[in-house]
Amino acid sequence: MSIAVSLxxxxxxxxxxxxxxCAKKNMVVMIGPSGGGKTxxxxxxxxxxxxxxxxxxFGDEVWFDSxxxxxxxxxxxxxxxVFQDYTLFPHLNLYENATFAAVDKKEVDELFELFxxxxxxxxxxxxxxxxxxxxxxxxxxxxxxxRILLLDEPFSAxxxxxxxxxxxxxxSLKGRMSFPIIYVTHDITEALYLADxxxxxxxxxxxxxxxxxxxxxxxxxEVALRAAREPRLTLVY
Amino acid sequence: xxxxALYVTLKLALITTVLLMVIAAPVAYALAYYRFxxxxxxxxxxxxxxxxxxxxxxxxxIIIMGPKGFVGKTWEMLTGGSLxxxxxxxxxxxxxxxxxxxxxxxxxxxxxxxxxxxxxxYVLGLSRRAAFFRVIIPNSVNGIAAAAILVFLHSIGAFGxxxxxxxxxxxxxxxxxxxxxxxxxxxxxxxxxxxxxxxIPISYAFLLLINKLNERTRI
Numbered sequence: 001m002s003i004a005v006s007l008x009x010x011x012x013x014x015x016x017x018x019x020x021x022c023a024k025k026n027m028v029v030m031i032g033p034s035g036g037g038k039t040x041x042x043x044x045x046x047x048x049x050x051x052x053x054x055x056x057x058f059g060d061e062v063w064f065d066s067x068x069x070x071x072x073x074x075x076x077x078x079x080x081x082v083f084q085d086y087t088l089f090p091h092l093n094l095y096e097n098a099t100f101a102a103v104d105k106k107e108v109d110e111l112f113e114l115f116x117x118x119x120x121x122x123x124x125x126x127x128x129x130x131x132x133x134x135x136x137x138x139x140x141x142x143x144x145x146x147r148i149l150l151l152d153e154p155f156s157a158x159x160x161x162x163x164x165x166x167x168x169x170x171x172s173l174k175g176r177m178s179f180p181i182i183y184v185t186h187d188i189t190e191a192l193y194l195a196d197x198x199x200x201x202x203x204x205x206x207x208x209x210x211x212x213x214x215x216x217x218x219x220x221x222e223v224a225l226r227a228a229r230e231p232r233l234t235l236v237y
Numbered sequence: 238x239x240x241x242a243l244y245v246t247l248k249l250a251l252i253t254t255v256l257l258m259v260i261a262a263p264v265a266y267a268l269a270y271y272r273f274x275x276x277x278x279x280x281x282x283x284x285x286x287x288x289x290x291x292x293x294x295x296x297x298x299i300i301i302m303g304p305k306g307f308v309g310k311t312w313e314m315l316t317g318g319s320l321x322x323x324x325x326x327x328x329x330x331x332x333x334x335x336x337x338x339x340x341x342x343x344x345x346x347x348x349x350x351x352x353x354x355x356x357x358x359y360v361l362g363l364s365r366r367a368a369f370f371r372v373i374i375p376n377s378v379n380g381i382a383a384a385a386i387l388v389f390l391h392s393i394g395a396f397g398x399x400x401x402x403x404x405x406x407x408x409x410x411x412x413x414x415x416x417x418x419x420x421x422x423x424x425x426x427x428x429x430x431x432x433x434x435x436x437i438p439i440s441y442a443f444l445l446l447i448n449k450l451n452e453r454t455r456i
Contacts, residue, residue: 048356074359087357091375101361144361 001059002026003148003180007044008053016040016051016204022148022180022197029183029195031211037204038184039084042152045182046081047074058148080141080149085157086133088125094136095121102143111139115169131155131162138170149181156185167193188214239432241408242416249324249399249412250392253331257388258381260332261339266369268340269347287337295401298330302402327403327410334398338387346380347373379450386443386450393436 006019016037022028030038043049045056047063050071056064063072088097094117098108112118115135117128125133134154141149151170155163171194174181185191188211191198200210267273268280286294302309302320308329312320320326350373358368374381396414403410405419413432420429 046356046360048359074356075362075364077360078362079360081357081360083353083357085353087351087353089354089357089372089376101363140361 001147001179003045003059003182004055004057005041005045006054007041007051007056009040009044009051011037011040011204014203014205018201018204018206019054020199020206022182024180025178026196027174027181027183027194028197028199029185029191030199030201031185031188031191032201032207034186036201038186038201039152040204041201042081042150042182042184045148045150046079047072047077078144078147080144080146082134082137082141082149082151082154084153086125086130086137088133088137088140090125093122093124094128094132097125097136098139098143100140103145104143108139108143111142114173115139129162130158131166134158134166135169146179148179149177151181151183153184153186155190156187163190170194239413239416239420239428242411242413243432243435245324245408245411246393246413249328249331250389252328253335253392254385254389256328257332257335257339258385261336261343261384262381265340265343265347266373268344283340284337286334291334291395291397292401294334295330295398298333298398298402302326302329321402322404322406322410324403324409327399327412330398330402331392331395334395335388335391338391339384342380342384342387343377346377346384349380350376379453383447383450386447390440390443393440 002021002023004019004021007016009016013035014037018037018041020028030041032038040049044051044064051064051066053066054064055062055066058077061072062068062070063077064070088094089100092100095108095112098111099105102108109118112121115138117132117135117139120128120132120136125136128136138151138154155166158166167190174194183194198211200207202210264283268276268283299321300306302312304310304313304319304321309320312318320329354372354376355368358372359365363371394414395412396418399410399412400415400418405411405415411419413436417429417432420426420432
């Protein structure tokens, strides 16, 4: 199954106007400066926000079509969504969180082993580290047997070493998954490491020169100036 | 000591609390999560009993629940009896009198829940109703408990409304606060003092409980 997207919406500071697609087994990494509309795009894919115009087609299923007034609610899209910051349920322990919408609870045990959080099952989210929480969030998303996985800066709040570890785990996981993955980040290293396909998003539009400009850093460029406010983007590790 | 009046008071407060929690939860949910035309007017209307003198509420309840009132007439048609001067009558009055104390803390507790938790639940396939029971309720237990305690204490203290709607029929509508008033009127200070004294530990214990709940919420 693959996903084809075209979206338009007037946002506060710019107009979102973008179209792209992502094939199965593929990872598209959306990269660009913060506040460029990446999260909005992901939220539209998940059905949490409504585009003004456009179309989202998953396989032969139409999730959104402004002309035909189709808008499938998030509940029916059956996708996995790992949010930017921790959205595990605070009243449940890690295991209960992961089995919250699981198809088969036995799988959660395997996932917990895979992500090395098997010993933390009974802990509440606020009792474990940020990295462990995000691991659990990925387990929660995968246990639902999603048809597509959306990851919105899942590791951006973590320290560099944890982030690198999780990035590697995610890459090895990707090889085993058959669904499309859309990954959002503003970290170029992460993007280059993970992506099958890069999708630079600047002010709501695809800007293929952005990456080039970022790496060569032309200081006269207004966009580059904006990115300079971001945490330093390093290409060496 | 008028144990019967104390019993009626506690029974009334308990039934009011249970029923009001069930009635107020969806109202609080709607106020916390939906935007609709006339919402602020509706909200003010719901909180109105808090701002009105109890006798004013009592007066209007007599009009509505009396034999010529809409509710009273319907009740008589259904049951053949009067709604005024009955336990059911004062239960209705007590519920209306305490509505703001149930809705307000519950609405605050619901509104405090992180939207992203709900979005996460929707993405995981939960309907709005399922998310209400599996995410909102368990994450606002303290607010709900605080609402229940406030309602309970407020119903224990009701006087004017109940006197107007229910009168003072022993074992039926004569609650402890009315019993105290009547005992004092008859210069029977000993009886009044005993009932009054029994209120203090109950109310104090519940207030301590509210404080504990509030502390836990802050963490």
